[in-house]
Amino acid sequence: MVLEYTLTWRLLILGAVYAVMFAIYVASLRTTAGIFPVHESGIIYIQDAGSGYMNLSIFLVGFIGYVYSKSLAGQISSGLLKTILCYPIRRKQLLLAKLATNYLILMLAGLLPVFYSKLLYNVEAKALAVLLLAFALKLFFYSSVSIVISLLSREPLVSLVSSILILYAVEAAPSFLWSIHMEKAARIIGINYIVTALYKVIYSENGFGALADLDAVGTVIFYTTLTAIFTATAFFLFEKMDLD
Numbered sequence: 289m290v291l292e293y294t295l296t297w298r299l300l301i302l303g304a305v306y307a308v309m310f311a312i313y314v315a316s317l318r319t320t321a322g323i324f325p326v327h328e329s330g331i332i333y334i335q336d337a338g339s340g341y342m343n344l345s346i347f348l349v350g351f352i353g354y355v356y357s358k359s360l361a362g363q364i365s366s367g368l369l370k371t372i373l374c375y376p377i378r379r380k381q382l383l384l385a386k387l388a389t390n391y392l393i394l395m396l397a398g399l400l401p402v403f404y405s406k407l408l409y410n411v412e413a414k415a416l417a418v419l420l421l422a423f424a425l426k427l428f429f430y431s432s433v434s435i436v437i438s439l440l441s442r443e444p445l446v447s448l449v450s451s452i453l454i455l456y457a458v459e460a461a462p463s464f465l466w467s468i469h470m471e472k473a474a475r476i477i478g479i480n481y482i483v484t485a486l487y488k489v490i491y492s493e494n495g496f497g498a499l500a501d502l503d504a505v506g507t508v509i510f511y512t513t514l515t516a517i518f519t520a521t522a523f524f525l526f527e528k529m530d531l532d
Contacts, residue, residue: 296355296358296386297393305397306397306400308347309351309397309398312344312347312401313404314404345426345459346459348394348430351394352394352430352431352451353447353452355434356390356434356435356438356447357445357447357448359386360435360439361444361446361448364531365443379527380523380526380527383435386435387431387435390431391427391428394427395423398420398427402419422480422483425515426482429479429514430455430458433454434447434455435522436521439525439526439529440525459479459480461477462475462477462480465477475506476506476507476510477507479507481507482507482511
């Protein structure tokens with residue numbers, strides 16, 4: 289993991305990623321701070337607390353595409369990955385280290401502004417838990433997709449552009465489906481819908497039974513299944529691919 293951090297990240301890049309994600313999240317909260325609806329206890333509703341989470345998606349897509357295009361496609365095209373595998377390390381272990389290192393770094397970049405919002409606007413702990421759970425699932429899914437793209441393309445520029453275009457398409461697909469009156473499909477493939485859905489489940493008298501009413505169970509199953517498929521595909525491709 290230390291090697292992966294050294295090869296993929298630089299202090300300047302790391303600082304830029306953390307600064308941009310923090311600034312976007314906090315700025316999104318401040319934009320609507322004057323009109324935040326609150327509970328009687330003064331707690332911000334999840335729709336407003338999640339505004340920063342939604343706006344992070346625009347930059348998260350670019351960061352993920354860059355990280356894995358450099359970590360995998362860049363190292364494959366340069367021959368560095370083949371050199372690393374000359375050491376006594378299995379391919380599965382190497383790919384797992386890459387995924388874990390980059391995932392944890394990006395996850396921490398999302399954690400910091402969310403916790404700061406607790407101090408700044410007294411966002412409820414349950415709301416924060418929902419935001420972090422949704423962010424973790426979204427980050428894992430996007431990472432698995434970007435890894436597969438990097439392994440298939442083997443070229444950093446192609447990997448970067450392809451990842452950004454595909455992940456932006458995932459973000460934009462629900463809006464398109466809403467525009468053609470396919471509301472149910474839009475809710476199922478709308479990964480950001482998980483935030484509101486899980487929050488409502490927490491406060492529902494029916495508990496997790498409310499998932500069925502919100503169609504959120506389909507969203508969770510859909511993206512969990514896709515993440516598992518893309519992750520398994522990534523390990524299979526990396527194990528079988530010729531690095532020459």
